[in-house]
Amino acid sequence: MSIVDIVFPGFTGISAVVQQLLAGNLNSYTQLLCICGMLMFFGRYACRFLGDVVELVETHCIVSYSDEAHDMLLAWAVSQPFADKARSSLASVRRGRRGYGDDHPDSSENKTLSYSPWNGAFFFWYKNHLLVFRCREKEVRFSIEEAVSISCFGWSSAILKELLSECKDKYLKLVQNKTSVFEHREHRWVRTSTKDIRPIRTWYSQRGIPYRRGYLLYGPPGTGKSSLSGSIAGHFHLDIYSLSLSGVCEGDLKTLFGKLPGKCVVVLEDIDAVRTTRSRDGEEDKSGKGSKVSLSALLNVLDGFASQEGRLLVMTTNHIEKLDSALIRAGRVDMKIEFRLADKDMITQLFHLIYKQSEDDIPEKGKRIEADKTVERLAEAFVAKVPELQYSPAEVMSFLVVHKQSPKVALDNVDQWMDRIREERANVKRADSWVQEG
Protein backbone atom coordinates (compact mmCIF):
# COMPACT_ATOMS: atom_id res chain seq x y z
CA MET A 1 0.00 0.00 0.00
CA SER A 2 1.39 3.41 -0.95
CA ILE A 3 0.89 6.75 0.78
CA VAL A 4 -1.42 7.81 -2.08
CA ASP A 5 -3.79 4.99 -1.01
CA ILE A 6 -4.47 6.82 2.22
CA VAL A 7 -5.94 9.75 0.27
CA PHE A 8 -7.33 7.72 -2.65
CA PRO A 9 -8.10 4.21 -1.38
CA GLY A 10 -7.61 1.65 -4.18
CA PHE A 11 -5.11 3.78 -6.09
CA THR A 12 -2.34 1.12 -6.14
CA GLY A 13 -4.69 -1.52 -7.53
CA ILE A 14 -6.02 0.78 -10.23
CA SER A 15 -2.53 1.94 -11.32
CA ALA A 16 -1.49 -1.73 -11.67
CA VAL A 17 -4.51 -2.33 -13.88
CA VAL A 18 -3.66 0.71 -16.02
CA GLN A 19 -0.09 -0.55 -16.47
CA GLN A 20 -1.35 -3.96 -17.58
CA LEU A 21 -3.75 -2.33 -20.02
CA LEU A 22 -1.05 -0.12 -21.51
CA ALA A 23 1.34 -3.07 -21.81
CA GLY A 24 -1.32 -4.90 -23.82
CA ASN A 25 -0.82 -8.14 -21.83
CA LEU A 26 -4.53 -8.80 -21.32
CA ASN A 27 -7.05 -10.59 -23.47
CA SER A 28 -10.10 -8.64 -24.64
CA TYR A 29 -12.44 -10.07 -21.97
CA THR A 30 -10.09 -9.07 -19.11
CA GLN A 31 -9.54 -5.68 -20.78
CA LEU A 32 -13.29 -5.06 -20.68
CA LEU A 33 -13.46 -6.01 -17.00
CA CYS A 34 -10.55 -3.69 -16.19
CA ILE A 35 -12.13 -0.77 -18.05
CA CYS A 36 -15.41 -1.29 -16.17
CA GLY A 37 -13.52 -1.38 -12.86
CA MET A 38 -11.68 1.83 -13.73
CA LEU A 39 -14.87 3.58 -14.71
CA MET A 40 -16.45 2.59 -11.41
CA PHE A 41 -13.39 3.74 -9.49
CA PHE A 42 -13.21 7.15 -11.13
CA GLY A 43 -17.01 7.47 -11.17
CA ARG A 44 -17.11 7.11 -7.39
CA TYR A 45 -14.57 9.90 -6.92
CA ALA A 46 -16.31 12.06 -9.49
CA CYS A 47 -19.64 11.68 -7.63
CA ARG A 48 -18.03 12.50 -4.32
CA PHE A 49 -16.30 15.52 -5.82
CA LEU A 50 -19.54 16.67 -7.43
CA GLY A 51 -21.33 16.23 -4.08
CA ASP A 52 -18.70 18.36 -2.36
CA VAL A 53 -19.01 21.06 -5.01
CA VAL A 54 -22.82 21.04 -4.71
CA GLU A 55 -22.55 21.25 -0.90
CA LEU A 56 -20.37 24.33 -1.32
CA VAL A 57 -23.15 26.20 -3.09
CA GLU A 58 -25.92 24.92 -0.83
CA THR A 59 -27.50 26.35 2.32
CA HIS A 60 -28.67 23.77 4.85
CA CYS A 61 -31.11 23.56 7.66
CA ILE A 62 -30.62 20.56 9.95
CA VAL A 63 -33.67 19.36 11.81
CA SER A 64 -32.92 17.56 15.04
CA TYR A 65 -34.61 14.23 15.59
CA SER A 66 -35.47 15.10 19.16
CA ASP A 67 -37.13 18.37 18.24
CA GLU A 68 -40.78 18.84 17.32
CA ALA A 69 -39.61 20.53 14.09
CA HIS A 70 -38.69 17.02 12.94
CA ASP A 71 -42.34 15.94 13.19
CA MET A 72 -43.41 19.13 11.43
CA LEU A 73 -41.11 18.52 8.49
CA LEU A 74 -42.02 14.86 8.15
CA ALA A 75 -45.75 15.54 8.43
CA TRP A 76 -45.32 17.80 5.43
CA ALA A 77 -42.91 15.56 3.52
CA VAL A 78 -45.15 12.47 3.52
CA SER A 79 -47.81 14.35 1.57
CA GLN A 80 -45.43 15.60 -1.13
CA PRO A 81 -45.12 14.11 -4.64
CA PHE A 82 -41.39 13.51 -4.12
CA ALA A 83 -42.28 11.18 -1.21
CA ASP A 84 -44.48 9.15 -3.55
CA LYS A 85 -41.73 8.89 -6.13
CA ALA A 86 -38.91 8.19 -3.67
CA ARG A 87 -36.98 5.04 -4.53
CA SER A 88 -36.22 4.51 -0.87
CA SER A 89 -38.99 5.08 1.63
CA LEU A 90 -40.06 4.08 5.11
CA ALA A 91 -43.53 2.60 5.45
CA SER A 92 -45.62 3.21 8.55
CA VAL A 93 -49.23 2.60 9.50
CA ARG A 94 -49.55 5.87 11.37
CA ARG A 95 -49.43 9.19 9.65
CA GLY A 96 -45.97 9.90 10.98
CA ARG A 97 -43.05 8.00 12.33
CA ARG A 98 -43.60 9.16 15.88
CA GLY A 99 -47.35 9.02 16.01
CA TYR A 100 -48.45 12.57 15.16
CA GLY A 101 -51.79 12.63 13.44
CA ASP A 102 -52.51 9.18 14.81
CA ASP A 103 -56.10 8.48 13.89
CA HIS A 104 -56.38 5.35 15.97
CA PRO A 105 -54.93 3.10 13.28
CA ASP A 106 -55.95 0.02 15.21
CA SER A 107 -59.60 0.90 15.14
CA SER A 108 -59.67 1.45 11.42
CA GLU A 109 -60.70 -1.47 9.26
CA ASN A 110 -58.19 -0.57 6.59
CA LYS A 111 -54.96 0.38 8.21
CA THR A 112 -53.69 3.15 6.00
CA LEU A 113 -50.06 2.92 5.09
CA SER A 114 -48.02 6.04 4.56
CA TYR A 115 -44.56 6.33 3.06
CA SER A 116 -41.94 8.87 3.93
CA PRO A 117 -38.68 9.37 2.03
CA TRP A 118 -35.87 7.47 3.66
CA ASN A 119 -32.10 7.17 3.44
CA GLY A 120 -31.22 9.40 0.52
CA ALA A 121 -31.34 12.84 -1.06
CA PHE A 122 -34.66 13.84 -2.61
CA PHE A 123 -34.92 16.83 -4.93
CA PHE A 124 -38.15 18.79 -5.19
CA TRP A 125 -39.45 22.17 -6.32
CA TYR A 126 -40.85 24.57 -3.78
CA LYS A 127 -42.03 28.04 -4.86
CA ASN A 128 -39.74 27.95 -7.91
CA HIS A 129 -36.70 26.87 -5.88
CA LEU A 130 -34.98 23.53 -6.23
CA LEU A 131 -34.63 22.10 -2.71
CA VAL A 132 -33.16 18.89 -1.34
CA PHE A 133 -34.65 16.81 1.43
CA ARG A 134 -31.98 14.57 2.97
CA CYS A 135 -32.69 11.79 5.37
CA ARG A 136 -30.12 9.37 6.74
CA GLU A 137 -29.52 7.00 9.59
CA LYS A 138 -27.05 8.22 12.16
CA GLU A 139 -25.62 6.34 15.11
CA VAL A 140 -26.03 8.26 18.36
CA ARG A 141 -24.92 6.75 21.66
CA PHE A 142 -25.37 3.16 20.46
CA SER A 143 -28.79 3.80 18.97
CA ILE A 144 -29.86 4.70 15.46
CA GLU A 145 -31.39 8.11 14.85
CA GLU A 146 -32.68 9.88 11.81
CA ALA A 147 -30.68 12.83 10.54
CA VAL A 148 -32.97 15.03 8.47
CA SER A 149 -32.08 18.23 6.65
CA ILE A 150 -33.38 20.47 3.92
CA SER A 151 -31.12 22.43 1.61
CA CYS A 152 -31.42 25.00 -1.13
CA PHE A 153 -28.98 26.30 -3.69
CA GLY A 154 -27.49 29.69 -2.94
CA TRP A 155 -26.52 31.46 0.24
CA SER A 156 -29.89 32.58 1.55
CA SER A 157 -31.89 30.39 3.91
CA ALA A 158 -35.11 32.42 3.50
CA ILE A 159 -36.83 29.79 1.37
CA LEU A 160 -35.99 27.06 3.89
CA LYS A 161 -37.49 29.11 6.70
CA GLU A 162 -40.57 29.72 4.60
CA LEU A 163 -40.93 26.01 3.99
CA LEU A 164 -40.50 25.17 7.68
CA SER A 165 -43.08 27.76 8.57
CA GLU A 166 -45.53 26.11 6.16
CA CYS A 167 -44.68 22.71 7.69
CA LYS A 168 -45.41 24.12 11.14
CA ASP A 169 -48.84 25.47 10.10
CA LYS A 170 -49.79 22.19 8.49
CA TYR A 171 -48.59 20.23 11.51
CA LEU A 172 -50.49 22.41 13.98
CA LYS A 173 -53.68 21.76 12.04
CA LEU A 174 -52.93 18.05 12.12
CA VAL A 175 -52.46 17.89 15.88
CA GLN A 176 -55.27 20.30 16.70
CA ASN A 177 -57.63 18.80 19.27
CA LYS A 178 -55.13 16.08 19.99
CA THR A 179 -53.05 15.34 23.02
CA SER A 180 -49.47 14.36 22.36
CA VAL A 181 -47.80 11.99 24.78
CA PHE A 182 -44.06 12.49 25.26
CA GLU A 183 -41.90 9.96 27.04
CA HIS A 184 -38.29 10.17 27.98
CA ARG A 185 -35.51 8.41 26.13
CA GLU A 186 -32.45 9.01 28.22
CA HIS A 187 -32.14 12.80 28.34
CA ARG A 188 -34.67 13.63 25.62
CA TRP A 189 -38.44 13.89 25.29
CA VAL A 190 -39.76 11.82 22.40
CA ARG A 191 -43.33 11.93 21.15
CA THR A 192 -44.67 8.42 21.42
CA SER A 193 -48.30 8.85 20.50
CA THR A 194 -51.04 11.34 19.81
CA LYS A 195 -54.50 10.81 21.18
CA ASP A 196 -57.83 12.42 20.56
CA ILE A 197 -58.79 14.65 23.42
CA ARG A 198 -60.80 12.77 26.02
CA PRO A 199 -63.65 15.01 27.08
CA ILE A 200 -64.08 15.74 30.76
CA ARG A 201 -66.12 18.39 32.51
CA THR A 202 -64.74 19.81 35.71
CA TRP A 203 -65.55 22.41 38.28
CA TYR A 204 -62.52 24.39 37.04
CA SER A 205 -63.51 24.59 33.38
CA GLN A 206 -67.00 25.77 34.33
CA ARG A 207 -65.50 28.66 36.27
CA GLY A 208 -62.59 29.37 33.95
CA ILE A 209 -60.00 28.85 36.67
CA PRO A 210 -56.64 27.83 35.19
CA TYR A 211 -54.72 24.88 36.46
CA ARG A 212 -51.35 25.37 38.03
CA ARG A 213 -51.41 22.65 40.51
CA GLY A 214 -49.94 19.43 41.72
CA TYR A 215 -51.95 16.27 42.14
CA LEU A 216 -51.16 12.99 43.76
CA LEU A 217 -53.13 10.05 42.42
CA TYR A 218 -52.66 7.00 44.57
CA GLY A 219 -54.10 3.54 44.75
CA PRO A 220 -53.58 -0.01 43.52
CA PRO A 221 -52.51 -0.71 39.93
CA GLY A 222 -55.17 -0.58 37.23
CA THR A 223 -57.54 1.77 38.99
CA GLY A 224 -57.40 4.54 36.40
CA LYS A 225 -54.68 6.90 37.63
CA SER A 226 -52.90 7.23 34.29
CA SER A 227 -56.21 7.39 32.41
CA LEU A 228 -57.28 10.38 34.48
CA SER A 229 -53.98 12.13 33.72
CA GLY A 230 -54.79 11.71 30.01
CA SER A 231 -58.27 13.15 30.50
CA ILE A 232 -56.92 16.20 32.33
CA ALA A 233 -54.39 16.85 29.57
CA GLY A 234 -57.04 16.48 26.89
CA HIS A 235 -59.43 18.80 28.64
CA PHE A 236 -56.87 21.58 28.87
CA HIS A 237 -55.47 20.95 25.37
CA LEU A 238 -52.09 20.22 26.88
CA ASP A 239 -49.52 17.62 25.95
CA ILE A 240 -48.51 14.95 28.42
CA TYR A 241 -44.89 14.41 29.38
CA SER A 242 -44.72 11.07 31.10
CA LEU A 243 -41.73 10.17 33.20
CA SER A 244 -41.10 7.02 35.18
CA LEU A 245 -38.76 7.75 38.06
CA SER A 246 -37.49 4.20 38.07
CA GLY A 247 -36.03 4.74 34.61
CA VAL A 248 -34.01 7.97 34.91
CA CYS A 249 -30.88 9.17 36.63
CA GLU A 250 -30.60 12.54 38.38
CA GLY A 251 -28.72 14.20 35.52
CA ASP A 252 -31.32 13.17 32.95
CA LEU A 253 -34.15 14.22 35.28
CA LYS A 254 -32.73 17.73 35.51
CA THR A 255 -32.14 17.96 31.76
CA LEU A 256 -35.62 16.64 30.97
CA PHE A 257 -37.34 19.13 33.26
CA GLY A 258 -35.25 21.90 31.74
CA LYS A 259 -36.54 20.95 28.30
CA LEU A 260 -40.25 20.95 29.18
CA PRO A 261 -42.44 23.40 27.28
CA GLY A 262 -44.28 26.26 29.01
CA LYS A 263 -47.68 24.59 29.29
CA CYS A 264 -47.99 20.87 29.72
CA VAL A 265 -49.00 18.07 32.01
CA VAL A 266 -46.11 16.21 33.56
CA VAL A 267 -46.95 12.78 34.85
CA LEU A 268 -44.41 11.40 37.28
CA GLU A 269 -45.06 7.69 37.55
CA ASP A 270 -43.80 5.42 40.34
CA ILE A 271 -43.09 8.39 42.58
CA ASP A 272 -42.41 5.93 45.41
CA ALA A 273 -39.35 4.76 43.49
CA VAL A 274 -37.47 7.86 44.60
CA ARG A 275 -34.71 7.27 47.16
CA THR A 276 -36.19 8.65 50.36
CA THR A 277 -34.17 10.94 52.58
CA ARG A 278 -35.29 14.01 54.43
CA SER A 279 -32.01 15.81 54.01
CA ARG A 280 -31.69 18.11 51.01
CA ASP A 281 -27.95 18.51 51.32
CA GLY A 282 -27.15 15.51 49.18
CA GLU A 283 -26.75 13.06 52.09
CA GLU A 284 -26.95 9.42 50.98
CA ASP A 285 -30.22 7.73 51.74
CA LYS A 286 -30.67 4.53 53.66
CA SER A 287 -33.81 3.17 52.08
CA GLY A 288 -32.18 2.68 48.65
CA LYS A 289 -34.47 0.65 46.38
CA GLY A 290 -32.05 0.91 43.52
CA SER A 291 -33.63 4.11 42.17
CA LYS A 292 -31.12 6.53 40.73
CA VAL A 293 -33.04 9.66 41.79
CA SER A 294 -32.79 10.95 45.35
CA LEU A 295 -35.55 12.88 47.06
CA SER A 296 -33.39 16.00 47.28
CA ALA A 297 -32.77 15.97 43.50
CA LEU A 298 -36.47 15.48 42.81
CA LEU A 299 -37.50 18.29 45.15
CA ASN A 300 -35.02 20.61 43.50
CA VAL A 301 -36.38 20.01 40.00
CA LEU A 302 -39.98 20.22 41.21
CA ASP A 303 -39.38 23.57 42.91
CA GLY A 304 -37.95 25.00 39.69
CA PHE A 305 -40.74 23.41 37.70
CA ALA A 306 -43.52 24.76 39.94
CA SER A 307 -42.53 28.34 39.21
CA GLN A 308 -43.55 27.88 35.57
CA GLU A 309 -47.03 29.13 34.69
CA GLY A 310 -49.40 26.62 33.18
CA ARG A 311 -47.62 23.44 34.08
CA LEU A 312 -49.56 20.76 35.81
CA LEU A 313 -47.86 18.09 37.84
CA VAL A 314 -49.51 14.73 38.34
CA MET A 315 -47.71 12.21 40.50
CA THR A 316 -48.91 8.65 40.68
CA THR A 317 -48.06 5.93 43.15
CA ASN A 318 -49.29 2.55 44.26
CA HIS A 319 -47.76 3.11 47.73
CA ILE A 320 -48.63 6.45 49.31
CA GLU A 321 -47.38 5.14 52.68
CA LYS A 322 -43.84 5.06 51.31
CA LEU A 323 -43.79 8.73 50.29
CA ASP A 324 -41.84 11.33 52.18
CA SER A 325 -44.09 14.06 53.60
CA ALA A 326 -41.85 16.75 52.02
CA LEU A 327 -42.70 15.43 48.57
CA ILE A 328 -46.45 15.64 49.05
CA ARG A 329 -46.75 18.72 51.20
CA ALA A 330 -49.32 21.37 50.27
CA GLY A 331 -47.93 23.52 47.49
CA ARG A 332 -46.28 20.61 45.78
CA VAL A 333 -49.38 18.48 45.99
CA ASP A 334 -52.61 20.44 46.25
CA MET A 335 -54.89 17.50 46.04
CA LYS A 336 -54.51 13.83 46.87
CA ILE A 337 -56.94 11.54 45.11
CA GLU A 338 -57.39 7.96 46.15
CA PHE A 339 -58.19 5.38 43.49
CA ARG A 340 -59.82 2.29 44.90
CA LEU A 341 -60.49 -1.18 43.69
CA ALA A 342 -63.83 -1.62 42.01
CA ASP A 343 -66.87 -1.38 44.25
CA LYS A 344 -70.32 -2.72 43.36
CA ASP A 345 -71.31 0.47 41.63
CA MET A 346 -68.22 0.50 39.45
CA ILE A 347 -68.52 -3.19 38.56
CA THR A 348 -72.11 -2.56 37.50
CA GLN A 349 -71.05 0.44 35.40
CA LEU A 350 -68.29 -1.57 33.71
CA PHE A 351 -70.74 -4.38 32.94
CA HIS A 352 -73.18 -1.90 31.42
CA LEU A 353 -70.40 -0.19 29.50
CA ILE A 354 -69.44 -3.42 27.78
CA TYR A 355 -72.84 -4.97 27.16
CA LYS A 356 -75.44 -2.21 26.90
CA GLN A 357 -76.62 -1.81 23.33
CA SER A 358 -76.43 1.42 21.40
CA GLU A 359 -78.76 2.59 18.65
CA ASP A 360 -76.18 1.44 16.11
CA ASP A 361 -76.22 -2.09 17.54
CA ILE A 362 -80.03 -2.43 17.75
CA PRO A 363 -81.87 0.35 15.91
CA GLU A 364 -85.32 -0.83 17.08
CA LYS A 365 -86.08 0.85 20.39
CA GLY A 366 -88.33 -1.93 21.77
CA LYS A 367 -85.79 -4.69 21.14
CA ARG A 368 -83.02 -2.54 22.54
CA ILE A 369 -84.86 -1.91 25.80
CA GLU A 370 -85.52 -5.64 26.09
CA ALA A 371 -81.83 -6.47 25.53
CA ASP A 372 -80.77 -3.84 28.06
CA LYS A 373 -83.12 -5.31 30.67
CA THR A 374 -81.43 -8.67 30.22
CA VAL A 375 -78.03 -6.97 30.64
CA GLU A 376 -79.23 -5.29 33.81
CA ARG A 377 -80.42 -8.62 35.21
CA LEU A 378 -77.12 -10.29 34.34
CA ALA A 379 -75.20 -7.32 35.80
CA GLU A 380 -76.96 -7.81 39.13
CA ALA A 381 -76.05 -11.50 39.13
CA PHE A 382 -72.46 -10.63 38.14
CA VAL A 383 -72.11 -8.05 40.91
CA ALA A 384 -73.50 -10.52 43.43
CA LYS A 385 -70.72 -12.93 42.53
CA VAL A 386 -67.78 -10.50 42.41
CA PRO A 387 -66.90 -9.19 45.89
CA GLU A 388 -66.30 -5.46 45.96
CA LEU A 389 -62.90 -3.87 46.56
CA GLN A 390 -61.10 -7.07 45.56
CA TYR A 391 -60.43 -6.50 41.88
CA SER A 392 -59.19 -3.46 40.00
CA PRO A 393 -61.35 -1.85 37.30
CA ALA A 394 -58.62 -2.86 34.83
CA GLU A 395 -58.94 -6.51 35.85
CA VAL A 396 -62.75 -6.50 35.63
CA MET A 397 -62.62 -4.62 32.35
CA SER A 398 -60.13 -6.98 30.75
CA PHE A 399 -62.19 -10.03 31.82
CA LEU A 400 -65.38 -8.52 30.40
CA VAL A 401 -63.69 -7.55 27.15
CA VAL A 402 -62.57 -11.15 26.65
CA HIS A 403 -66.24 -12.15 26.84
CA LYS A 404 -67.61 -9.10 25.10
CA GLN A 405 -69.79 -11.21 22.82
CA SER A 406 -71.87 -12.66 25.62
CA PRO A 407 -72.67 -11.36 29.12
CA LYS A 408 -74.10 -14.81 29.91
CA VAL A 409 -70.75 -16.49 29.18
CA ALA A 410 -69.01 -13.84 31.31
CA LEU A 411 -71.32 -14.68 34.19
CA ASP A 412 -70.74 -18.42 33.77
CA ASN A 413 -66.97 -17.96 33.76
CA VAL A 414 -66.57 -15.38 36.49
CA ASP A 415 -65.98 -17.88 39.33
CA GLN A 416 -63.23 -19.57 37.36
CA TRP A 417 -61.69 -16.18 36.58
CA MET A 418 -61.69 -15.12 40.26
CA ASP A 419 -60.03 -18.43 41.27
CA ARG A 420 -57.32 -17.78 38.68
CA ILE A 421 -56.68 -14.24 39.89
CA ARG A 422 -56.49 -15.44 43.51
CA GLU A 423 -53.99 -18.11 42.50
CA GLU A 424 -51.88 -15.60 40.57
CA ARG A 425 -51.81 -13.25 43.54
CA ALA A 426 -50.79 -16.05 45.90
CA ASN A 427 -47.93 -16.93 43.53
CA VAL A 428 -46.75 -13.32 43.39
CA LYS A 429 -46.93 -13.06 47.21
CA ARG A 430 -44.88 -16.26 47.55
CA ALA A 431 -42.27 -14.99 45.09
CA ASP A 432 -42.06 -11.68 46.96
CA SER A 433 -41.52 -13.38 50.30
CA TRP A 434 -38.73 -15.53 48.77
CA VAL A 435 -37.06 -12.39 47.46
CA GLN A 436 -37.32 -10.69 50.86
CA GLU A 437 -36.00 -13.75 52.68
CA GLY A 438 -33.17 -14.08 50.18
Ligand SMILES: Nc1ncnc2c1ncn2[C@@H]1O[C@H](COP(=O)(O)OP(=O)(O)OP(=O)(O)O)[C@@H](O)[C@H]1O
Ligand atom coordinates in the same frame (compact mmCIF):
# COMPACT_ATOMS: atom_id res chain seq x y z
N1 LIG B 1 -62.63 3.57 36.46
C1 LIG B 1 -62.37 2.92 35.33
N2 LIG B 1 -63.32 2.79 34.39
C2 LIG B 1 -63.07 2.12 33.24
N3 LIG B 1 -61.88 1.56 32.94
C3 LIG B 1 -60.90 1.67 33.82
C4 LIG B 1 -61.08 2.36 35.07
N4 LIG B 1 -59.93 2.30 35.74
C5 LIG B 1 -59.05 1.62 34.97
N5 LIG B 1 -59.65 1.24 33.83
C6 LIG B 1 -59.02 0.44 32.77
O1 LIG B 1 -57.77 0.02 33.23
C7 LIG B 1 -56.73 0.39 32.33
C8 LIG B 1 -55.51 0.77 33.14
O2 LIG B 1 -55.77 1.97 33.83
P1 LIG B 1 -54.62 2.95 34.26
O3 LIG B 1 -53.36 2.66 33.51
O4 LIG B 1 -55.15 4.33 34.21
O5 LIG B 1 -54.41 2.47 35.77
P2 LIG B 1 -53.31 2.97 36.80
O6 LIG B 1 -54.05 3.15 38.06
O7 LIG B 1 -52.57 4.13 36.25
O8 LIG B 1 -52.37 1.71 36.89
P3 LIG B 1 -50.82 1.65 37.36
O9 LIG B 1 -50.79 2.07 38.79
O10 LIG B 1 -50.47 0.22 37.17
O11 LIG B 1 -50.08 2.57 36.44
C9 LIG B 1 -57.31 1.52 31.52
O12 LIG B 1 -56.81 1.54 30.22
C10 LIG B 1 -58.80 1.21 31.51
O13 LIG B 1 -59.07 0.34 30.43
